Amino acid sequence: AKKFVFAKRFHGLPQLDNFSLEKEELPELKSGDILCEALYLSVDPYMRPYSLSWPLGTTMKGGQVSKVIESKNAKFPVGSLLVGYFGWRTHTVVNPDVRSKDFMEQITVLPNLGTLCPSVGLGAVGMPGNSAYFGFLEICKPKHGDVVVVSGAAGAVGSLVGQIAKIKGCHVIGFAGSDEKVKWLTDELGFDKAYNYKTCDWKSSLKEGAPNGVDCYFDNVGGQLSVAVRSHMNHFGRISVCGAISLYNDTVPTIVPCVEPAMVFKQLRMEGFLVHRWTHRFPEGMNQMSTWIQEGKIKVKETNTNGFENMPAAFINMLKGGNIGKAIVKA
Ligand code: NDP
Numbered sequence: 001a002k003k004f005v006f007a008k009r010f011h012g013l014p015q016l017d018n019f020s021l022e023k024e025e026l027p028e029l030k031s032g033d034i035l036c037e038a039l040y041l042s043v044d045p046y047m048r049p050y051s052l053s054w055p056l057g058t059t060m061k062g063g064q065v066s067k068v069i070e071s072k073n074a075k076f077p078v079g080s081l082l083v084g085y086f087g088w089r090t091h092t093v094v095n096p097d098v099r100s101k102d103f104m105e106q107i108t109v110l111p112n113l114g115t116l117c118p119s120v121g122l123g124a125v126g127m128p129g130n131s132a133y134f135g136f137l138e139i140c141k142p143k144h145g146d147v148v149v150v151s152g153a154a155g156a157v158g159s160l161v162g163q164i165a166k167i168k169g170c171h172v173i174g175f176a177g178s179d180e181k182v183k184w185l186t187d188e189l190g191f192d193k194a195y196n197y198k199t200c201d202w203k204s205s206l207k208e209g210a211p212n213g214v215d216c217y218f219d220n221v222g223g224q225l226s227v228a229v230r231s232h233m234n235h236f237g238r239i240s241v242c243g244a245i246s247l248y249n250d251t252v253p254t255i256v257p258c259v260e261p262a263m264v265f266k267q268l269r270m271e272g273f274l275v276h277r278w279t280h281r282f283p284e285g286m287n288q289m290s291t292w293i294q295e296g297k298i299k300v301k302e303t304n305t306n307g308f309e310n311m312p313a314a315f316i317n318m319l320k321g322g323n324i325g326k327a328i329v330k331a
Contacts (some may be wrong), residue, residue, distance in 0.1 A: 001026050001091035004060045005221040010051060013249045013319060019060065019312040024089065025163055032095040034148040035082060038308065041329040043315040044127075044156075048248040060088035060311070063127065064331075065110070065118045071072035073097070076109075083108045083121045088311050090331060111286055114294050117302075123156050123326030124293060124300045127275060130285040131242060134278040137168075139240035139271050140216035144169035147210045148192035149229050152220025153198070154181035156326040157242060159189060160289070161218045163298045166190050170216070173209040175202075175225060184324060189299055193200045202228040213237075221246040223254070230270075231262055239270040249319065301325030 007020040029035060041064040048063070068080040075094055076082070084107045086092040096107045110121045135157075142148060148165040152158040153174025162185065164292045165172045173195040174185045185194035193209035195202075202225060206214070213234035219226050222244025230239065247254050260270065278285065278316060292298040303323035305314035318327035 001089065002308060003090070004088035006051060006054050006056055006058045006060055006123045009056065010048065010249075012251050014048065014312070014316050016312050016316070021309060024074055024091075026091055026093050029070060029072045029093060030095070032073050032097055032266045033071075033093055034068045034073050034080075034096060036082070036086065036092045036094065038064045038066045038086070038090050038092075038331040040065040040122060041088065041308070041311060041331060042122040042127075043311065043318050043327050043329060045243060045245050045248065045319065047315065049321060050313075061085065062088055063122055064089075065121045065154070066092070081118050081121075083110060083126060087309075090308050094170075108282075111283075111290060113290060116290070116293060119298060119302060119326075119328050119330075120290075120308035122328060123302065124298065125286050125290045128156035128326060129289040130159060130278060130282055131275040132157045132164060133285040133289060134281065135163055135240050135242050135273050135275065136161045136216075136218050138278070139273060140218060142168045142170050142216050145216040146170045147173070147213065148216040148218065149173045149175070149206075149210065149214050149232075150218045150220070151175045151225055151229065152243065152245060153185055153191070153194060154178075154324050155220065156323075158218070158220050159185070159301070159325055160298065162191050163189055163292075165216075165218075167292065170208075173206075173214075175205075176219075181324055184301070188271055197225055203232075206232040216240070218242060219244075223247055227260070230260060230268070233262065233266055233268055235266045237266060237268045239268060241270060241272040245319075270321050302328045305329045307331075 001024040003024045004019045008018045030148045053167045148170045151164045154176035164174045174191045175197040182194040185191040195205040216237045217229050219241045220243045223246035314329045
């Protein structure tokens with residue numbers, strides 16, 4: 001078996017030498033154990049800020065869709081597909097009935113996905129899907145006709161938020177980092193407007209896309225773009241703070257922008273969240289996302305990297321914006 005270990009602290013954007021590929025001896029299976037083989041592994045932005053608390057030598061953390069290839073547990077026969085937080089590992093021996101502190105999450109058996117690829121268990125029908133579904137609906141509380149802005153709009157979470165907002169009858173504006181992404185958002189996902197935040201003038205784009213102001217902002221990126229969007233909000237606007245990826249690689253702490261007077265005078269509500277807040281409702285989120293996809297109301301896209309040994313490259317590429325939709329590694 002192989003695994004990736006956190007070998008050197010990140011400084012700025014992660015580099016290949018922050019990770020080391022190691023061999024791992026697997027223990028014999030005891031009663032209740034299963035042996036899982038990774039089919040698809042996830043690279044996610046949270047791995048960058050969370051790494052601040054990981055000791056060097058930690059196996060890189062993260063989720064994977066894996067297949068049971070040996071089993072001493074009747075509930076998980078050979079061939080079962082599951083999502084587990086086993087880390088960047090090719091193979092894992094685990095007893096699913098015993099919760100280990102090494103595993104961030106309980107093991108989830110994938111729901112019936114019809115013809116969908118099981119890798120959606122790491123994206124739209126998994127953690128990012130639940131982040132979009134609960135983080136947007138519960139915090140922004142969108143109403144029909146609301147104007148919604150999404151940053152990081154062409155990524156795993158953002159692309160779903162925009163489509164959920166369209167299902168709810170909102171006018172949706174996305175900001176993403178390339179012309180190709182912008183075209184995908186408007187031509188295929190049904191966003192009303194989308195802008196390349198790297199080349200557009202933010203203020204005039206907001207004025208053009210949302211001439212009557214913004215009611216809901218789903219923030220994946222933080223930083224100055226978010227200051228610009230907040231300054232364009234309507235009275236009683238709602239801001240769901242999902243992430244701040246534009247700041248994750250900063251080598252000096254960013255000066256926290258002061259609270260704008262608009263927060264007061266426009267009576268805005270801004271709330272951060274961690275998706276784990278809704279763990280008890282995950283089946284609802286996953287079933288709804290899976291239904292919407294199968295009904296054709298939500299489109300999903302993945303950017304795939306082949307080969308377990310390319311996990312670090314896929315992670316770095318995702319942080320640099322190389323992905324459209326969910327970044328996945330095929331083992
Ligand atoms: P994405 O699929 O969106 O991938 C990351 C994207 O971030 C890149 O493709 C890139 O797209 C964009 N990006 C990178 N650098 C910058 C920058 N400097 N400014 C603006 N955008 C940048 O990842 P996810 O959908 O998985 O995650 C999106 C956000 O949501 C992250 O901030 C993540 O931490 C957060 N998150 C939070 C959760 C929670 O529970 N609160 C759960 C899941 C995710 P581009 O080309 O557009 O720049």
